[in-house]
Amino acid sequence: MHNDKDKFVNIAELNELKTEILTLRKQLFSDDISKTKNRLWIYEQKLSDNETFNDFGFMVSIKIANYEAIVKEYDSNVGNRLLKQVSDYMIGFMKEHHLKHEIVRYKDANFLIFFHGLNEEEVEDNMVNMQKSMSNYKFKYRSRMFMLTFSFAVMQYIENESFASVLDQLDDKLFQNQI
Amino acid sequence: MPIRTISDKQYKGVSELYRKSDGEVSGYYVTYRDIDGKPVKRRVDADNRDDALLELVDIKHEIDVQKQGNTMSATLPKTIKEILRQENKTHKPSIVFSGKTMQEHQQIISAYNGVAIVSLIDIVAFDDINILYGYEAGISIVDTMQDLIEEMLIEMRMSGLFSKHGIETFSYELYHVYADKLCLFIKNDFNHRLLDFIVKQLLTKISNHKFIVSEDGHIHINATVGATKAEGSVSLIYAEKALQEAKKFQNSYIFHDSYAMEKNEHIVNKVYETLIANINEETVTPYFQGIFATADCTVPYKFESLMRILDNDGRVLSPAVFMEKSKDYRLYTQLMIQMIDKVFDVMVKHDVAVTLNLSYIDINNTELCDKLISKVKKMKLGKRLTVEIVESEQIQDMDMVNEFIFALKKNGVMIAIDDFGSGFSNFDTILNLDIDYVKLDGSLVSKIHDKKYRIMLESMVKICHDLGIKTIAEYICDESIMEAARSIGVDYLQGYHLHKPSKWDSVKETFGFNGAQNA
Numbered sequence: 001m002h003n004d005k006d007k008f009v010n011i012a013e014l015n016e017l018k019t020e021i022l023t024l025r026k027q028l029f030s031d032d033i034s035k036t037k038n039r040l041w042i043y044e045q046k047l048s049d050n051e052t053f054n055d056f057g058f059m060v061s062i063k064i065a066n067y068e069a070i071v072k073e074y075d076s077n078v079g080n081r082l083l084k085q086v087s088d089y090m091i092g093f094m095k096e097h098h099l100k101h102e103i104v105r106y107k108d109a110n111f112l113i114f115f116h117g118l119n120e121e122e123v124e125d126n127m128v129n130m131q132k133s134m135s136n137y138k139f140k141y142r143s144r145m146f147m148l149t150f151s152f153a154v155m156q157y158i159e160n161e162s163f164a165s166v167l168d169q170l171d172d173k174l175f176q177n178q179i
Numbered sequence: 180m181p182i183r184t185i186s187d188k189q190y191k192g193v194s195e196l197y198r199k200s201d202g203e204v205s206g207y208y209v210t211y212r213d214i215d216g217k218p219v220k221r222r223v224d225a226d227n228r229d230d231a232l233l234e235l236v237d238i239k240h241e242i243d244v245q246k247q248g249n250t251m252s253a254t255l256p257k258t259i260k261e262i263l264r265q266e267n268k269t270h271k272p273s274i275v276f277s278g279k280t281m282q283e284h285q286q287i288i289s290a291y292n293g294v295a296i297v298s299l300i301d302i303v304a305f306d307d308i309n310i311l312y313g314y315e316a317g318i319s320i321v322d323t324m325q326d327l328i329e330e331m332l333i334e335m336r337m338s339g340l341f342s343k344h345g346i347e348t349f350s351y352e353l354y355h356v357y358a359d360k361l362c363l364f365i366k367n368d369f370n371h372r373l374l375d376f377i378v379k380q381l382l383t384k385i386s387n388h389k390f391i392v393s394e395d396g397h398i399h400i401n402a403t404v405g406a407t408k409a410e411g412s413v414s415l416i417y418a419e420k421a422l423q424e425a426k427k428f429q430n431s432y433i434f435h436d437s438y439a440m441e442k443n444e445h446i447v448n449k450v451y452e453t454l455i456a457n458i459n460e461e462t463v464t465p466y467f468q469g470i471f472a473t474a475d476c477t478v479p480y481k482f483e484s485l486m487r488i489l490d491n492d493g494r495v496l497s498p499a500v501f502m503e504k505s506k507d508y509r510l511y512t513q514l515m516i517q518m519i520d521k522v523f524d525v526m527v528k529h530d531v532a533v534t535l536n537l538s539y540i541d542i543n544n545t546e547l548c549d550k551l552i553s554k555v556k557k558m559k560l561g562k563r564l565t566v567e568i569v570e571s572e573q574i575q576d577m578d579m580v581n582e583f584i585f586a587l588k589k590n591g592v593m594i595a596i597d598d599f600g601s602g603f604s605n606f607d608t609i610l611n612l613d614i615d616y617v618k619l620d621g622s623l624v625s626k627i628h629d630k631k632y633r634i635m636l637e638s639m640v641k642i643c644h645d646l647g648i649k650t651i652a653e654y655i656c657d658e659s660i661m662e663a664a665r666s667i668g669v670d671y672l673q674g675y676h677l678h679k680p681s682k683w684d685s686v687k688e689t690f691g692f693n694g695a696q697n698a
Contacts (some may be wrong), residue, residue: 065442092501125494127497129494132449136503143432147440
């Protein structure tokens with residue numbers, strides 16, 4: 001009887017520990033200013049040890065237009081708030097359109113989105129719709145109003161393909177696609 | 180020699196001393212209140228009206244300083260007269276109260292070469308003031324506002340606010356652009372925080388001021404400000420947008436950023452071109468999403484028709500991209516007329532039951548409503564049509580909407596209310612309108628696994644049933660939500676899990692020729 005009680009306590013403790021580990025894991029892979037994942041998540045979860053993809057799909061690179069000018073004018077606090085609002089907008093859009101995705105803030109105002117279960121045309125269509133609908137949206141921070149947009153580039157990736165190589169190609173495409 | 184008062188309001192407090200013999204002005208008097216509040220009239224050493232006005236400003240400033248205590252005077256910067264005398268004449272603050280039109284002001288501001296601040300100051304509920312106190316009182320309030328703005332800028336300048344921020348000289352103009360709107364055009368690249376400070380001070384000054392409307396008393400008013408810092412060519416438009424946004428959300432002040440606007444407008448302009456092209460080329464495309472009876476989710480009971488348009492590359496654009504813009508550009512009705520025609524075509528050719536979304540804007544549009552009713556009558560399609568009233572929170576005239584509803588019902592059309600339970604789409608709406616279906620809001624349905632939401636949705640379904648209204652649950656995006664919706668007694672289901680919106684050709688492929696059972 002006594003042993004059963006001990007066992008029960010141990011299972012409860014283990015469950016608690018499991019929850020804590022999951023929370024810590026979530027925190028470890030979360031971006032510090034938005035509700036997206038962080039760069040570490042890519043290297044730890046998305047890539048194998050040799051920095052190649054461990055799955056397949058489409059990777060989209062997104063750059064928020066004029067972000068540097070905004071930070072220069074209003075400071076990084078305003079910039080960070082806007083990045084959070086923009087990423088919330090993008091997450092909301094993808095949720096509304098039932099898009100299976102993972103979103104990462106890679107650096108500054110550069111986000112990466114990984115799409116699964118869509119073909120290239122569907123990814124492009126969804127990104128164009130996201131870009132155009134966001135251009136109508138008024139982001140607000142305190143009494144300031146911002147109308148933002150972004151450039152994007154799409155690229156398919158397959159298992160064992162080098163992440164750095166796909167990212168380089170995306171950077172080239174992003175440069176060409178710049179608004 | 181007699182003294183003549185100057186009628187121009189800009190020179191309030193300055194009088195001219197003139198020779199009766201030849202009418203020539205030979206000197207100037209200024210009128211002010213001394214430290215004890217007693218009126219004083221005194222001659223000043225001035226060559227012209229402007230000099231006399233500057234003398235008066237300096238006198239008033241000295242009195243203010245005395246009132247506040249002598250210790251401050253040591254720390255105060257040079258007086259405005261001294262500042263102005265030292266400044267280059269082109270930098271002298273100029274205040275222009277002109278009778279120019281908005282277009283003329285726009286031309287002046289647009290011609291400005293460089294970054295400038297434009298603030299539009301709008302008096303809240305100015306129409307009420309005109310109606311209650313008369314137009315003269317309204318004009319007097321605008322005049323006083325002009326004085327307040329001018330005074331405040333001079334006070335700020337004298338307190339060293341601008342020099343503290345590295346702005347030694349700048350010029351500004353103040354226009355009275357509409358009945359209740361003033362435009363402060365500052366020809367300087369101010370820091371946005373300094374502008375925020377100025378605007379907040381101004382709003383406080385205005386709301387604290389006692390505006391005289393009659394001999395008996397005064398009133399307090401509030402203002403709304405929309406501002407921007409941008410190139411002259413676009414600054415007035417951005418300030419208008421900021422003011423519009425502030426008024427829409429009842430904010431006292433909105434500042435419109437301009438740094439990301441050029442690229443944003445590049446995209447937005449493309450949306451406008453797309454709207455025009457879809458109207459001209461008649462490419463508005465209805466998409467259809469199945470609505471299923473809870474008991475049988477294999478074949479749709481009816482279809483909701485959803486508007487889509489195509490961009491230059493033939494991509495399908497969702498309503499989030501174009502719907503609000505089409506309303507802003509006043510192009511929405513043209514899109515909707517095409518949509519009605521195309522939905523009716525599908526109903527006729529394929530014997531299906533369809534719901535058509537109409538907003539309060541549509542119901543208010545006589546041409547569109549007449550067209551819809553005559554089409555229903557002529558084609559005898561009423562029994563297969565459900566009109567879904569969207570954004571019902573915007574309904575202001577229930578009687579007018581009910582008239583429209585009854586005109587449709589006489590022809591067999593059913594009525595549904597969209598997004599029930601969110602915002603202001605509530606029980607009041609369903610009690611006041613004669614409706615057949617209620618669509619439970621998707622944001623509530625998506626949280627159905629949360630006990631509180633489940634209880635609320637279950638109660639809503641029960642109340643609707645007691646009132647003889649059938650319920651539809653939107654946002655059925657997975658099996659678990661579908662089962663939960665079924666378990667609370669919802670009559671119909673709709674969502675991506677059951678059917679993704681698609682063109683009619685694709686619907687035909689999925690469900691066969693006559694998909695809907697209610698045909």
